[in-house]
Amino acid sequence: MNEPAGNRGKFQFDSVGGGKLGYVYDITTIAYDSRYQTGGYNNYAWFFKNGDLNTAYTSSNMYYSSDATIIWGSTGSGSQMIYMMDSWWPFGYMPIVEWRYINPDLAPNVFVGPSVDYAQFQVSGGVVTSASGYTSQTGNTGPLTEIGALTSNYNFRPAANILLRQNGKNFKYLLSVFQVPVRDDVMPDYSAAPVSGQVPLLLNPTTARLALPGRDVTSTNLNHFIFHENKIPAKIMRAGDFALPALGSIDLICPLPLTPLTYMDFMIRRATDAEFWNPPYFDSIASNKSLSFTYEVKSDRITIVNKVNTACVVRCMINADSEQDFTTGGKKVFLRGNDGVRDYVQIKRPGSSDLSPNLNDIMVDTRLAYVPILAQGFLPWSSGFPTVITGSDRFKGERMRTISVVNPSPGLKLFPKQAVVFGKNCQVASVSGYHRVFTDAGGTWTGRSNQYSSWANVRADESAVDFYMAGSNPVGATTSSTVYNRDLSVVGGSDATALGLSYVIFGIPQSL
Numbered sequence: 001m002n003e004p005a006g007n008r009g010k011f012q013f014d015s016v017g018g019g020k021l022g023y024v025y026d027i028t029t030i031a032y033d034s035r036y037q038t039g040g041y042n043n044y045a046w047f048f049k050n051g052d053l054n055t056a057y058t059s060s061n062m063y064y065s066s067d068a069t070i071i072w073g074s075t076g077s078g079s080q081m082i083y084m085m086d087s088w089w090p091f092g093y094m095p096i097v098e099w100r101y102i103n104p105d106l107a108p109n110v111f112v113g114p115s116v117d118y119a120q121f122q123v124s125g126g127v128v129t130s131a132s133g134y135t136s137q138t139g140n141t142g143p144l145t146e147i148g149a150l151t152s153n154y155n156f157r158p159a160a161n162i163l164l165r166q167n168g169k170n171f172k173y174l175l176s177v178f179q180v181p182v183r184d185d186v187m188p189d190y191s192a193a194p195v196s197g198q199v200p201l202l203l204n205p206t207t208a209r210l211a212l213p214g215r216d217v218t219s220t221n222l223n224h225f226i227f228h229e230n231k232i233p234a235k236i237m238r239a240g241d242f243a244l245p246a247l248g249s250i251d252l253i254c255p256l257p258l259t260p261l262t263y264m265d266f267m268i269r270r271a272t273d274a275e276f277w278n279p280p281y282f283d284s285i286a287s288n289k290s291l292s293f294t295y296e297v298k299s300d301r302i303t304i305v306n307k308v309n310t311a312c313v314v315r316c317m318i319n320a321d322s323e324q325d326f327t328t329g330g331k332k333v334f335l336r337g338n339d340g341v342r343d344y345v346q347i348k349r350p351g352s353s354d355l356s357p358n359l360n361d362i363m364v365d366t367r368l369a370y371v372p373i374l375a376q377g378f379l380p381w382s383s384g385f386p387t388v389i390t391g392s393d394r395f396k397g398e399r400m401r402t403i404s405v406v407n408p409s410p411g412l413k414l415f416p417k418q419a420v421v422f423g424k425n426c427q428v429a430s431v432s433g434y435h436r437v438f439t440d441a442g443g444t445w446t447g448r449s450n451q452y453s454s455w456a457n458v459r460a461d462e463s464a465v466d467f468y469m470a471g472s473n474p475v476g477a478t479t480s481s482t483v484y485n486r487d488l489s490v491v492g493g494s495d496a497t498a499l500g501l502s503y504v505i506f507g508i509p510q511s512l
Contacts, residue, residue: 330352
């Protein structure tokens with residue numbers, strides 16, 4: 001086969017572009033932990049290191065070197081919050097962290113999808129809110145002595161702030177981590193200039209490695225590899241666009257068994273719309289255009305149920321991970337087979353079972369999806385957004401920036417993620433998957449979006465994404481146009497504004 005490297009839509013995965021098999025570094029559960037409500041530092045704080053939530057430290061000087069902190073609040077029936085700092089993960093930056101609520105009021109393994117919520121659009125001071133179906137918000141944390149009493153010597157560390165208990169109710173989430181920066185950090189490039197004599201690929205009974213361009217299979221740095229027997233990411237079990245009937249359901253059958261650590265990442269558009277927006281789009285604050293679905297994770301499929309009488313199209317990636325131990329007893333590394341539906345090729349961890357490898361053993365399988373990054377970066381507010389939005393379109397945002405991608409036919413299907421990023425003088429560090437428009441905020445703010453809001457509009461021809469932002473708008477506004485900003489600056493108490501927008505654009509192969 002002789003195919004130009006730029007035709008990325010024709011490849012199962014791209015080893016030339018310096019990418020990875022998967023960018024979902026980990027999927028796990030996190031929940032209220034009853035061990036951490038008495039006995040900590042000052043009877044309310046516990047510190048953790050090295051990804052271990054079972055070994056707690058209680059010395060106050062651990063705050064500055066700890067990677068995570070759990071705080072217990074004794075008011076009422078008690079509250080519990082975990083702060084997972086950037087150093088909790090081995091990337092050197094704060095990654096994209098998302099958590100999906102496991103709601104005990106729903107049937108087991110059922111999650112809510114994205115939504116456009118009109119519940120408050122006709123009330124005084126009302127809003128319309130679009131959400132992506134998960135929470136992804138980081139905050140800046142400081143020394144224990146200053147929590148709740150912010151002062152000028154606040155020591156900021158970005159962290160995923162996850163509420164585990166409040167008002168007598170315990171919470172549990174499915175948490176996913178992308179090996180992609182959520183703030184303004186530059187994403188590292190671990191490839192290098194090729195050198196004569198390097199060996200990039202090695203498959204034998206003890207080794208299964210494919211190195212990045214300019215790297216050799218003898219490297220001891222796992223970041224230098226596209227795949228490695230000791231670096232096996234979460235899997236994308238299925239991806240693509242799927243029609244969802246009004247008040248109907250669809251089954252997305254996956255080629256490999258799903259695990260309890262499975263979730264669906266998605267965008268949604270009305271069948272009558274031509275383009276996807278993230279989070280979901282709405283163009284009216286006067287009439288109800290709600291969207292809502294749930295999805296259930298089953299052993300071999302995901303079932304999506306449309307909760308509104310509007311036909312939709314769902315663009316999704318089904319991600320799965322496993323906490324199973326590696327299997328043993330096998331001799332094969334490279335396999336060819338047929339599962340009764342299609343032929344496939346599989347590369348698995350050396351020594352794993354030949355007959356029944358689990359998800360943690362499988363490194364490459366041609367039945368799965370491998371989704372490259374087409375663009376990634378940071379847009380400063382407001383210089384990074386040259387297009388000013390005017391008139392009735394200001395519900396989208398105050399400014400816009402188009403990011404074009406090289407995507408020749410057969411083009412990849414674009415899947416953007418973005419986060420509004422705040423400075424270190426703010427309690428909130430980043431917000432994503434959220435867009436809110438004021439519906440009753442006086443003549444100044446009605447019909448305009450708030451400061452936390454962002455939208456990503458995928459062009460119908462998959463050539464570009466338009467990013468919208470409102471970085472100088474208020475967080476809230478009253479019926480008389482009085483504004484407020486929950487993210488007060490630590491020094492002086494003045495309102496803070498966003499630094500800009502981080503973004504990443506993934507590409508889903510058309511053949512999936």
